[in-house]
Amino acid sequence: MRRGLETLAAWLLGLLWILPLAYAVWTAVHPREYSARFVVSAPLTLQNFVDAWNAAPFARYVLNTALLVTLVLVAQLVLCTLAAYAFARFEFAGRDVAFLLVLVQLMIMPDVLIVENYRTMSRLGVLDTVVAIGLPYMASAFGIFLLRQTFKTIPKELDEAARVEGAGWLGTLWRVYVPLARPVYLAYALVSVSYHWNNFLWPLIATNSVTSRPLTVGLQVFASTDQGVDWSIITAATLLTSGPLLVAFLLFQRQFVQSFMRAGIR
């Protein structure tokens, strides 16, 4: 009896939680006159998606976002791996202070330093490029912290064994540490990609043209200027924007959830 009630509560809350998304899907796959009217016999259509896709340079936006998340992720993986290795396995003066300084970024994220970072990008002459959007995020305190914790759990004996066989520190890092930390890399990559796919305020500030705008900013420009209030097309565009990530999430649901868990509990 109690179990039944709990199941019911869990389902009701789940329904309530999925309702907004279900409603958005309804609006997007039906003609405009059914956008807020629920009739079972309403005809299905993909025309809203086609119209949205043709109404703004979404293909370019997708390309920009793909470039952005790739660039940021590759830079993060390289930089954070090297830094984490230094913190985990090297003794040097100032290491602990340096680590504390890295952790500062967990609290004071680039998201809030928009005024000064805009000025820096302008001085560097990179405003309105994908590089400008990515630069502040490439050295990630979160990534360094996560990988340092992981590297510290790897037995020193493995490290020493590799060195006895003649591997230098770079070879040891590549052949011992990186393979053993693979699940953490996957977790970090999923978190990073979804963060930067979804990021909005800084890209909005740092970009000014179609050639550099990511999807999120493109969607906003499209929804606020190009359209009147054709909600069918706007919701279709909204779903297009979130689509690739949502599909990836549905396919790799288990990995996603576990990654977020792993990233959180360390």
Place this chain on the structure above:
Amino acid sequence: MAVTRATTPPAVVGWLLLLPAAVLLVAFTHYPAVATFYGSLFSTPRAGRPAVWVGLEHYQAMAADTVFWQSLRNNALYALGTIPTSMALALLMAVLVNERLRGRALVRLAYFTPTILPMIAVANIWLFFYTPGYGLVDQVMRLFGAPSHNWLGSRDTALACLMVVTVWKEAGFFMIFYLAALQSIAPVLGEAAAIEGAGRWYVFRRVTFPLLMPTTLFVLVNAVINSFRLVDHIVVMTKGGPDNASSLLLYYIYDVGFKFWDTSYAAALTVVLLVVLASAAIGQFLLLERRIHYR
């Protein structure tokens, strides 16, 4: 080859490994934090008028700036309104899907999906729901006989509407952390208490919840940071309006810095935001200290 490797002191290698990340961190986190404070002591350079030293003038102006105070107050209300709600819901969700129930994977999926969506997409969807007259919210209200209402356009409801969106988006995210923590608690503890005749609520209150304390603290800090860091939905849904009723601190900074291009005043406002975030950091540190002593 092997000889040069052996002779490179570890300290040098350590710093070399650290260098690329350190350069970027200093350039885009530490330098801007310091430069923000320094820049807030100068006037905003305009065409033909270079920046001059004004000392604390911006801070004096801020003290008299009603929009600033309103944004700060809104932000506090927003944090108080969203954080406990989304955390309580997250805990409830985690407890529910931690049990064996029919369709558990689907329910968990439903809770977690809003987290994956971009805030900007979420905001556009909800903008539609709040549309007066035929939006989802008004349609549901009509079932209860309530009149149509301009949810985002009226001063009394705009901020609350944004809070609902935030709770919807964040609860599932925080659920994940509670779920991870719940799964690491040995079921033996609950079973032992049950044998002693303890009720479920009692077990939760006296055993489970205290064991979840570190997670609660972690989630709390994240939630506080998010409530000051994320304003995407405000850009889409209300632009801080009506009459600044839904303006948050970072949104006001964005407005001042990138719409009025008063960069020095925006820098002064950013300093306030940094102080808030630093206090959160220090608070977390002190709480952690106490917990360690407690053990």
